[in-house]
Amino acid sequence: MKFVHASGDRPLDGYVIKRGVGAGGFGEVYFAVSDAGKEVALKRIQRNLDIELRGVRQCLNLKHTNLIALYDIRYSDDDQAWVVMEYVNGESLKDVIDRNPNGMPLDQVNAWFKGLGQGTAYLHDHGIVHRDLKPGNVFSDDDAIKIGDYGLSKFISCSRRSGQTESVGTFHYMAPEIGKGIYGKEIDIYALGIVLFELLTGVVPFDGESSQEIIMKHLTADPDLSEVPEPYREVIRRALLKDPEKRIGSVHEMLDMLGLSEDGSASLSQPSPPVRAEVVDEKPVYIGDDHEEIMFGAMRDSMTGRRTSGVSTETSRTTAAAPVADEPIARAVKTGWRNSVNWWHNAKLSVPLKVAIVVGVASLLCLTSPAWLPVAVPVGIGFGAVYLVYFGIRSLMLILDEPRPETPPAGDTRFTSADEREYTARSGKRAKPSDWRKHVRRDLSRKPAADRLTDSTGSFLMSSLVCAVMTFLMMVVGPTSIDASVHTWTFYAWMTLTTTLAAWTILGIGKLWEASEGENIRRRFAMLIAGLVIGAISFIAWNGLMVSPQGGWVTYEYPAIEYFRSMYGTDKTPQLPAYLAYFAGMFALLRWWKLADPLRTTRLGIWKIGVHVFWIWILAEMCWPLHGGWGLMLPAVIAIAVQFSAPWMGPEELKRARARVWQA
Amino acid sequence: MLELPSGNRFLLWIDAVGGFLVCQGDEVVLGQAAPGNEVDVPILGDISRRHAIIKRRGGEYVIEPLQATFVDGHETCDTTLLSEGDEIRLGERVILKFRKPHALSASARLDFVSRHRTQPSADAIVLMAESCVLGPRWKNHIVCQDWQDDVVLYSQDADLYCRTVREIEVDGKICAGRGKISRNSRISGADFSLSLEAF
Structure with a gap:
């Protein structure tokens, strides 16, 4: 920036210019110091028309903390007008x-x-x-x-x-x-x-x-x-x-x-x-x-x-903490406990009496423990288990019921x-404004339920087809003998059933969640519960269909099996715990719902499939393998089926959505 | 006997950027701005006439407290090494931040954190070793956002020089790239202008 006056100039009697500060629409502004040492700003008025200074004269005596004070209008020897103002030391x-x-x-x-x-x-x-x-x-x-x-x-x-x-x-x-x-x-x-x-x-x-x-x-x-x-x-x-x-x-x-x-x-x-x-x-x-x-x-x-x-x-009312706080059973128990404690503290009992009561009750419990302990412990554990299941389902319901963006009730500020x-x-x-994803998601949330149902039905049908075909393809390509034997087809049915079930779960949940970005932790937890259910069903199906492992890829020689010996049978085939752990881990480890996101960048991301299989491989290698190589084919088939069948906006529509948001 | 600091410092007025007090000495006394009190950095604040000394030793800086001085909240009684970002509190209220932005230069800078100023008024204090770099990059001693290139002021054999990649004008004379300057020079280039003022 160039200034007419340099440091040390004295265009106006009594003031030395120190430096230029800036240039506005009306001329240059300088930082100057008066001979006595007062710091001021000097504004050099570009055009010297009296009419332009009339406005300044009108304002010279205004006083307000939020206005830069005007001290004076002065003229230099060459008739140049200057406004002497308060110097503001800030940005x-x-x-x-x-x-x-x-x-x-x-x-x-x-x-x-x-x-x-x-x-x-x-x-x-x-x-x-x-x-x-x-x-x-x-x-x-x-x-x-x-x-x-x-x-x-x-x-x-x-x-x-x-x-x-x-x-x-x-x-x-x-x-x-x-x-x-x-x-x-x-x-x-x-x-x-x-x-x-x-x-x-x-x-x-x-x-x-x-x-x-x-x-x-x-x-x-x-x-x-x-x-x-x-x-x-x-x-x-x-x-x-x-x-x-x-x-x-x-x-x-x-x-x-x-x-x-x-x-x-x-x-x-x-x-x-x-x-x-x-x-x-x-x-x-x-x-x-x-x-x-x-x-x-x-x-x-x-x-x-x-x-x-x-x-x-x-x-x-929609936070993760809410279910814990509002869970009715826990609340009732907590209230009851608090009431008893209050009663105990406020009861008109002398301290020695309280001590006596405590000691008496405790010794009575101890003495009679052989009678009630064998019953109470399993009953307690049973209650605990039932409560945990109930709590899990309740949390799942609350999580799945994530808030959808909605318009506020009019007039209620x-x-x-x-x-x-x-x-x-x-x-x-x-x-x-560039946050277009949010806008698109809001649009998605406004989709009528009927349309959403149609979408889902279509993608469900498509995904089971893909699962069936992909499984067949893998059995053909893989080191498996395909013959007319019952074993081939029960295995095939189990594979298709498991992958289809998983794909449907992901598609369904993805549909519910497509309207918002959501919180990863809560979603992963919901997915974990879904994984447990799928694991159980898959295990039941394996036994119900009396599947026998299909050679080649199936090996049970994993070192991890030794650590989790209890989860596997004597012949090292996975038992129910292994299934539960495997599917729960698989579903919690990866953000599967992203594969069903209509806003994903490509319909079928090969890289994404690779990443999913890789992580499942780590999981299987380190923790719980499931039928050897087939355990890795499962996530691959699921990832392909989900991406293939989940609705996708496509590059054109994404671009249009982005442009629409920008214009707005 | 107090050592008179004049001759070791100058004011640097950079148009559209700010005013800076540049101290070239290896020892800089911080003290109250009061008539007749000759210190290198006179601060208009509630501090002693000679409050602390900042000394340069090689590439490092230390502060020697003469009165109550705190570095990063801890009172220092002995000479203390200063490092980048340290907050120096003099007395109760005056707070300065020590900065050593340029890795290749031993020069440092003191910024006011509290609402205080030097007298005469400067936006910051530059403790100049051999060189002081002005320009658009954030690690320069003085950041001048709208400039195209860096301008380096440096001292050699007790003389001051100015160096830049382009043609500059020093006190009305055109210099290509490098020119000797005095403590009262006016320097201008294609997109900048600045003045030195001895005091």
């Missing part, structure tokens, strides 16, 4: 946004927007329209937000990125009516709406390759507010209305809606009294654990009916939509 909002390309944390958004809004409101209250609000004109100085360049905005400066590059990024903050020469305070409100959007998302709502394109979007396009949480969404929506008459009437109203007006919450420096017990007036907390989900959004203050932008925590839940849940890495 501009533009720098901060550049550092947060996916949007800023909400507490910072609130701090910046509060200062920005209050400064602008003060200007409006004094009859002045800024006309050039943009991140490059807003600065922070030791935590104070300062707006600059007001009063000078006779003509709108072009550059968002204050620099030489004034090409694209030119008209990002320009209200549509500016084209008609209307410069009311509504244009500041519009610009504030754009800045607020940019603070939250890191991008401006209307962007394009050329200034014409951007202007066109200002005139016609609706901003995509799907990523923006309430109450910001409503404020931005109303601030960006095309018709200035319909826009939010004042900046005060904007701040009120966000709870950022003078007496509102969310100030960095002055914590305001909590409006509600749950309102946490500190940094927004991100989802850290499974127990609580943080919900941002407008909340009606029960006392005054005023909205606040607080943060409340609410126990989620207390509940955020699933989008916002996800948005806030990932506040750390904020959702971008």
Whole structure:
């Protein structure tokens, strides 16, 4: 960047220039020191027209913490006009946004927007329209937000990125009516709406390759507010209305809606009294654990009916911890125990009496133990086992019933939509417009159940066909003798049955889960349970069909068998535990549902099949082998069958979906 | 008798980047900015007139506390080795971060963590050994984002020089790649300009 004046110059009597700071639309800004040592910013007004300085004169005596103070207008010997201003020792909002390309944390958004809004409101209250609000004109100085360049905005400066590059990024903050020469305070409100959007998302709502394109979007396009949480969404929506008459009437109203007006919450420096017990007036907390989900959004203050932008925590009904906490039997037992403990502590019994009771009961139990112990232990274990099975099934049901993204009930601002839940849940890495997968998944979730059923039926039929063919192919290619003997065909039937069953399970679960990205751990757990069931069925089928191993690939000479001797029969054929372990391990180890994801990159990924077989090979080699080589053929057939039959969007449709999201 | 620091330091004013206090001495005294108090790094803060000395020994830096000094939260009574990223607290409130960004240069940098400034005002302090590298890369002593190339200020036989790959102008004279500069020079290139100011 080039500056007219160098360090040491004294263009203005009484001030020595130290360095250039930057160049705005109105001229260069320098850091200078007065002869007495006062640090100031000097703005060299490019064009010396008196009419342009009239606005500055009007603003010279405005005083507000959020405005850069103007000290004076001075003229150098060559009649060059200079504005002497407060020197702000901090970075501009533009720098901060550049550092947060996916949007800023909400507490910072609130701090910046509060200062920005209050400064602008003060200007409006004094009859002045800024006309050039943009991140490059807003600065922070030791935590104070300062707006600059007001009063000078006779003509709108072009550059968002204050620099030489004034090409694209030119008209990002320009209200549509500016084209008609209307410069009311509504244009500041519009610009504030754009800045607020940019603070939250890191991008401006209307962007394009050329200034014409951007202007066109200002005139016609609706901003995509799907990523923006309430109450910001409503404020931005109303601030960006095309018709200035319909826009939010004042900046005060904007701040009120966000709870950022003078007496509102969310100030960095002055914590305001909590409006509600749950309102946490500190940094927004991100989802850290499974127990609580943080919900941002407008909340009606029960006392005054005023909205606040607080943060409340609410126990989620869809978390992994929920089944544990809410499981009715466990709850009943826990409550009963707690009641007895309470009774024991509060009972009007003297301490010696309590000791006597404890000792008496304990000795009685010990003395009679031969009578009840042989019965109680198996009964206890039995109860425990039954409870475990029940708990597993219940967890499975809850997990399978993952929440689907849905539209929020209209008019009820207390509940955020699933989008916002996800948005806030990932506040750390904020959702971008490019996050197309989420959009596509949301579309998928809107698919009618009938369509989903049709999809599933089709893929189920297809997968069993593929399983039958692939198994046959492997028996032909593999070192197996194919003859008309019953053994060949029972083995074939068992193989087909097991693979089909596994493929159906994966397809079914994949269908249920396709509408969201989901949590890997919970999904793996559900898959593990499915694996146990398949293992049991497969074992029953093996015995029921009286299958005998088909030579060649079947060897039982695995060292691992020795470690898990109890799982295998005397002839080293796998028994029920081996089946259970093998299938549970296989299903929990790999994310099988990804193979059924309609958004997968290729229909049939050879690499993926290889990876699946590899991991199963490790599993078999290290832990529980199942019928030697056939144990590896199982996952191969399943992986092929699932990918082959699961619906796939295809490259064209994926591309279109991506483009659609981008356009939106 | 206090050693007068003048002649060992200068202010570096870089247009559109910032102002820096460059100290060339092997020993740098940190102290309060007060009239008549000649220290290398005068800080406008609640610290003693001579609070601590940072010494360069070979490629390493040590801090010798004269008054209550803390390095990374621990009070130091003896000379302590400084390493990249250490936070130095002088007294109760003044906190500086020690940084040695460039692996090939023994020069280091002190940034203000607390809301304090030097007097005269500078954004950071550069403890310059032989060279000080300015330019767009993050590991430079002074990061100048919009610049095309690095500019190196270096001292040789008690003289200061400026080096860069392109043509530069030093005090109105065109130099190709390398030029001798003084502590009051104005240097400008295709996309940058900076001034030195002795004080």
